[in-house]
Amino acid sequence: MIPSATTVSPAAPSRAIWIWALLPLVLLAVLIAAIVRLEPAARLRPEGMPPVERLKIERATLAADGIHLAVMNDGPDAVTIAQVTVDDAYWTFTSERSQLAHLGRTNLHVPYPWVAGEAHLVKILTSTGTVFAHEIAVAVETPKATASHLAAFALIGLYVGVLPVALGLCWFPVLARLGKVGMDVLLAVTIGLLAFLFVDAVREGFDGAAELAGAFQGTALFVGAAAVAYLGLEVTGQWLRRVRAQRKAAQSAGSVLALLIAIGIGLHNFGEGLAIGAAFALGEAALGTLLIVGFTLHNTTEGLAILAPIAKERPSIGLLIRLGLIGGVPTIAGAWLGGFVYSRVAAVLCLGLGAGAIAQVVVQLSRQVGAASTATGGGSRSAAQRFATAPVMLGLMAGFAVMYATGMLVG
Amino acid sequence: MPQLSRRSLLKLAGLGTAAGTAALGARGAYAKAARPEGGAGQAIDAMQHAAHTMGPVGRVGADRFNPTTYLRSWNFSHLPPAERARFYRETPRPDGSLVREFELFAVDREIEIAPGIFFPAWTFNGQVPGPTLRATEGDRVRVTFVNQGSHPHTIHFHGWHPPEMDGSLPEHQVMPGDRFVYEFDADPFGVHLYHCHAVPLKRHMHKGLYGMFVVDPKAARPAADELVMVMNGFDTNFDADNEVYALNTVANHYMHEPIRVEVGALVRMYLVNVTEFDLINSLHLHGMFFDVFRTGTSLTTSERTDIVMMCQGERAILETRFRYPGKFMFHAHQSEFAELGWMGMFEAGVRRDT
Numbered sequence: 001m002i003p004s005a006t007t008v009s010p011a012a013p014s015r016a017i018w019i020w021a022l023l024p025l026v027l028l029a030v031l032i033a034a035i036v037r038l039e040p041a042a043r044l045r046p047e048g049m050p051p052v053e054r055l056k057i058e059r060a061t062l063a064a065d066g067i068h069l070a071v072m073n074d075g076p077d078a079v080t081i082a083q084v085t086v087d088d089a090y091w092t093f094t095s096e097r098s099q100l101a102h103l104g105r106t107n108l109h110v111p112y113p114w115v116a117g118e119a120h121l122v123k124i125l126t127s128t129g130t131v132f133a134h135e136i137a138v139a140v141e142t143p144k145a146t147a148s149h150l151a152a153f154a155l156i157g158l159y160v161g162v163l164p165v166a167l168g169l170c171w172f173p174v175l176a177r178l179g180k181v182g183m184d185v186l187l188a189v190t191i192g193l194l195a196f197l198f199v200d201a202v203r204e205g206f207d208g209a210a211e212l213a214g215a216f217q218g219t220a221l222f223v224g225a226a227a228v229a230y231l232g233l234e235v236t237g238q239w240l241r242r243v244r245a246q247r248k249a250a251q252s253a254g255s256v257l258a259l260l261i262a263i264g265i266g267l268h269n270f271g272e273g274l275a276i277g278a279a280f281a282l283g284e285a286a287l288g289t290l291l292i293v294g295f296t297l298h299n300t301t302e303g304l305a306i307l308a309p310i311a312k313e314r315p316s317i318g319l320l321i322r323l324g325l326i327g328g329v330p331t332i333a334g335a336w337l338g339g340f341v342y343s344r345v346a347a348v349l350c351l352g353l354g355a356g357a358i359a360q361v362v363v364q365l366s367r368q369v370g371a372a373s374t375a376t377g378g379g380s381r382s383a384a385q386r387f388a389t390a391p392v393m394l395g396l397m398a399g400f401a402v403m404y405a406t407g408m409l410v411g
Numbered sequence: 412m413p414q415l416s417r418r419s420l421l422k423l424a425g426l427g428t429a430a431g432t433a434a435l436g437a438r439g440a441y442a443k444a445a446r447p448e449g450g451a452g453q454a455i456d457a458m459q460h461a462a463h464t465m466g467p468v469g470r471v472g473a474d475r476f477n478p479t480t481y482l483r484s485w486n487f488s489h490l491p492p493a494e495r496a497r498f499y500r501e502t503p504r505p506d507g508s509l510v511r512e513f514e515l516f517a518v519d520r521e522i523e524i525a526p527g528i529f530f531p532a533w534t535f536n537g538q539v540p541g542p543t544l545r546a547t548e549g550d551r552v553r554v555t556f557v558n559q560g561s562h563p564h565t566i567h568f569h570g571w572h573p574p575e576m577d578g579s580l581p582e583h584q585v586m587p588g589d590r591f592v593y594e595f596d597a598d599p600f601g602v603h604l605y606h607c608h609a610v611p612l613k614r615h616m617h618k619g620l621y622g623m624f625v626v627d628p629k630a631a632r633p634a635a636d637e638l639v640m641v642m643n644g645f646d647t648n649f650d651a652d653n654e655v656y657a658l659n660t661v662a663n664h665y666m667h668e669p670i671r672v673e674v675g676a677l678v679r680m681y682l683v684n685v686t687e688f689d690l691i692n693s694l695h696l697h698g699m700f701f702d703v704f705r706t707g708t709s710l711t712t713s714e715r716t717d718i719v720m721m722c723q724g725e726r727a728i729l730e731t732r733f734r735y736p737g738k739f740m741f742h743a744h745q746s747e748f749a750e751l752g753w754m755g756m757f758e759a760g761v762r763r764d765t
Contacts, residue, residue: 050531066457082527083467085654089750090467090525090662098527113458129528129647129654 051077053126055100056213057134058344060122061142066111067122069134073100074213080127086112087121103215114139145340153277153335160276161269161331164296166324168303175311183311185395187369188387190305192399194261194362197268200407201355204271208348218348225352226359229267233260233360255319257309257364262326264357265302269327271350273334301402302327309368465750469526471661476522476538478659479668482638485543485625486511498536510551511597513544517560517607517620524645524655525662525752532619533560533607539660540641540685541622544605546597548629554593558585564615565591567608568624569724571598579608600628601707602681602726617646617653617687623726625681628710635677635730638670642694642721642743642753644686651688655752656743658694662752665741669758674736676762680729681707684721686748693720694729695744696757701731718744733759 054075061068067086073079079100084093093110100106114120120136178186205226209218240256306323337346369386387393473479480489487499502510515535522532522539535541546552558564563586565578572595577583585591607620623639643660644653655662672678680701684692695718702712703719707728719727733739742754 062454064454064456066454080527083525085751088747089465090752091465092468111457112454114454125525125528125647125654127527127529129524129530129645131648131650131654 050128051075051079053077053079053128053130054214055079055081055124055126055132057122057124057132058213060134060136062114062136062139063142066109067114067120067136069108069110069122069124070105071100071108071124072105072213073102074215076102078102078104081106081108081124082127082129083125084108084110085123085125086110086114088123116140149339150336153339154332156276157273157329157332157335159296160299161273162324162328164299165265165303165306165328168300168305169307169320169324171304172307172311172315172320175307176314178311181391184369184389185391186304186308186311187365188392188395189399189402190261190308191362191365191369192396192401193301193305193403194264194358194365194399195396196400196403196407197265198355198358198362200403201268201271201351201358205348205351205355208344208351212344212348216345216348221345222348222352222355225349226356229264229353229356230360231356233263233357236260236263237360237364254309254313255315257361257368258306258315258323259326260357260364261309261361262306262323264354264361265305265327266330267350267357268354269299269302270330270334271347271354273331273336274338274347274350276331277335277338277340299328301399301406309365466663466666466754467525467752470667471523471526471664476660478661478664479670481538481540481543481659482640482670483636485545485623485639486513487542498542504551506549508547508549508551510553511544511546513542513552513554514557515541515554515566516557517564519560522619522660524647524657524660528647528655530619530645530647530655533562533564533615534619535566535622539619539621540643541605541620543623543625543639545625545627547627548597548600550597552593552595552597555590556585556593557590558587560587562587562615563609564607564620565609566593566605568593568595568605569603570624570626571596577608581610584609597626599708600626602626602683602728603706604683604685604724604726606685613651613687616685617644619643621683621685623681623683625707632679632710633677635679636672637679637681640680640682640694642682642684642686642692644689644748644753646688653686653688653751656686656692656748657752658755663754665755669738669756672733672757672759673762674733674759676732678731678733680731681726682719682721682729683726684723686723689745689748691720691722691745692748692753693718693744695742696729696731697740699731699734699739701729704728704730733757735759736761 052075054073056072056074057069058072059070061070071081081095081098081100084091091110091112093108095108096106097104098106108124110122112120114136116139118139120139121133122136123131123133125131175186205222206219209222212218212221237256237260240259244256303324306327310319334350366383366387369392387396487495490498498514500512502512504510518534518537520532520534520537521529522534524530532539544552544554554566554568556564556566563584565583565585567578568576572593575583576593576595578591578593583591603624603626605622605624607615609615621641621643623641625639639659641659643657645655645657645660646652647654657663658665682694686692697717700715700717701719703714703716704710705713705725705727707726712730719729721727736759739757739759740754741757742749
């Protein structure tokens with residue numbers, strides 16, 4: 001016989017329930033106070049043990065008056081900045097503060113006559129003589145947020161994000177004449193393209209996460225952002241469909257899907273813009289014409305992806321323009337943000353959001369494959385059955401291959 | 412180095428032209444817009460101030476170890492007589508020579524080697540370099556060594572001595588808390604050194620266990636302003652590479668506090684190289700030349716030069732007279748060492764007899 005639980009009666013007054021709910025929290029606070037006061041860990045760390053020092057040079061900017069460094073203490077113990085060397089020479093510097101507590105930040109100014117186009121190695125020595133180095137691979141004056149620089153970044157964003165997507169959208173008349181098999185191939189190509197972008201975003205995200213200060217837990221940040229984006233788009237999609245069903249709008253589910261794809265691609269392009277802007281901001285790149293050409297080719301395929309779900313409908317020109325802008329314009333915003341207020345944390349977050357958004361879109365598109373070729377809709381057959389046709393497989397591979405090939409131009 | 416993207420822009424910098432020319436001469440609207448207004452992408456402002464901005468920031472506290480005092484101290488002459496007697500005693504012998512008794516102890520101590528940078532050193536008598544020991548050729552030297560450190564140590568003297576006084580073999584190691592008396596005749600005359608020879612040798616050296624041992628010839632050298640100079644380095648992050656180089660431990664000390672000498676007077680520098688990890692070190696004196704007496708074992712000069720190069724453990728006596736009043740820079744002619752702290756100044760003044 002198992003006695004039924006009667007310790008807390010469901011009929012107990014609500015006040016008692018509140019006490020039970022709060023009691024563990026109060027006890028937890030007492031426990032934490034005891035830990036802080038008694039410092040049990042101190043027994044494991046005898047006196048004279050050197051502190052754990054971890055400095056992160058988050059950003060180096062170059063200006064006419066020398067090198068500026070944004071520094072963060074990523075370690076558990078306080079760190080005191082004692083000296084700075086540039087290319088193995090002690091150099092004068094000024095700092096807002098020399099002692100940094102856990103997660104403390106400061107900006108250093110080193111009036112060093114850096115040499116344009118050459119590399120410099122900056123090192124910070126702490127009071128214990130521990131060395132933290134940061135390489136400036138190519139010294140280029142960091143752009144300031146002047147009107148001409150804003151315009152330049154906007155222009156790059158236009159070349160790289162907006163125009164290619166718009167060009168891709170111009171295929172609409174061709175796509176509109178596709179047959180059922182052609183439609184499936186197109187969807188498959190799009191899934192291939194997006195799958196590539198997903199793999200790419202994950203790789204970049206994890207790389208970026210590894211570069212983050214440990215306290216930010218970059219990998220969790222990336223995965224969390226991806227999940228938020230996936231579920232967020234899922235909810236948004238449901239909501240859009242419900243609203244449109246109520247209004248009995250002429251637009252079908254296809255336009256909703258196209259919008260979701262545009263949002264996903266927009267998030268992805270925002271991350272790309274960040275990377276471009278940041279390369280300049282970090283004083284590490286000289287952008288060539290070839291690179292812009294590469295981005296442009298690469299991103300033209302993104303317009304195709306947005307078109308695929310609405311190819312069989314009659315979308316207005318206005319809708320196409322709106323979709324193009326949603327997909328492309330974030331590149332400009334990303335370039336501005338990356339160029340002038342670059343943050344590695346923001347970059348990882350954006351890459352995560354982009355990856356999650358793309359994953360959600362891939363799932364959405366997959367449900368459509370094969371749907372057009374059967375009267376009852378794709379849902380009645382398993383995904384494996386719908387995908388296991390030669391045209392779809394070829395389309396998937398072609399999409400992936402196109403991205404791979406154009407990616408080579410910029411890789 | 413941040414990983415930006417698969418489109419790693421960095422790699423692109425290598426495409427086509429060198430990055431510098433790309434930055435300055437790139438084609439397209441962007442490149443034009445990216446050029447700094449009125450500049451050629453250079454640190455113009457910083458250049459104008461460069462001469463004033465080299466070297467570490469701040470000053471090292473001199474209350475524990477003052478490199479200026481160290482220059483002209485030997486046989487604990489910097490201590491008050493009562494305290495000095497604890498570490499140094501001399502007893503005449505019938506033949507006119509002396510028995511010189513020294514007390515040296517090894518102790519772990521954190522020392523400041525550049526402003527704000529503290530090095531967990533192993534020291535002789537709490538200082539790096541250790542106290543300078545000086546005797547005359549033929550004197551009996553008796554050094555009582557007490558190891559108060561946390562590791563086994565020895566004292567290995569350069570000079571003539573029997574093998575049991577060598578302080579080098581495993582059985583010569585003096586364990587923490589133990590003591591040993593080294594005894595030998597001061598021979599030959601010259602500028603020598605002493606250092607710990609416990610293993611691992613490299614670590615016991617670069618942690619700071621070394622000092623100068625000068626043996627004067629029986630017929631004294633001409634009177635001179637004598638200076639003790641030890642070229643050393645510190646590996647603060649233990650990567651077998653020095654982060655700080657110096658003359659007498661403290662980076663750039665003599666830049667802030669020039670060595671004051673007299674125009675026309677004979678200046679004699681006793682110079683030892685105990686730098687670890689780098690095979691050689693050097694001393695270069697601006698605006699003048701000096702006579703070199705390698706190892707100080709001869710009274711005739713072998714060389715007149717303005718740069719003397721030394722391997723690890725090598726030493727020499729340098730003699731010169733300042734011809735002009737004013738400041739004269741001196742430093743390692745390895746620019747890297749110079750910019751990492753091994754740089755200083757002489758300031759020659761005209762003597763005013765009143």
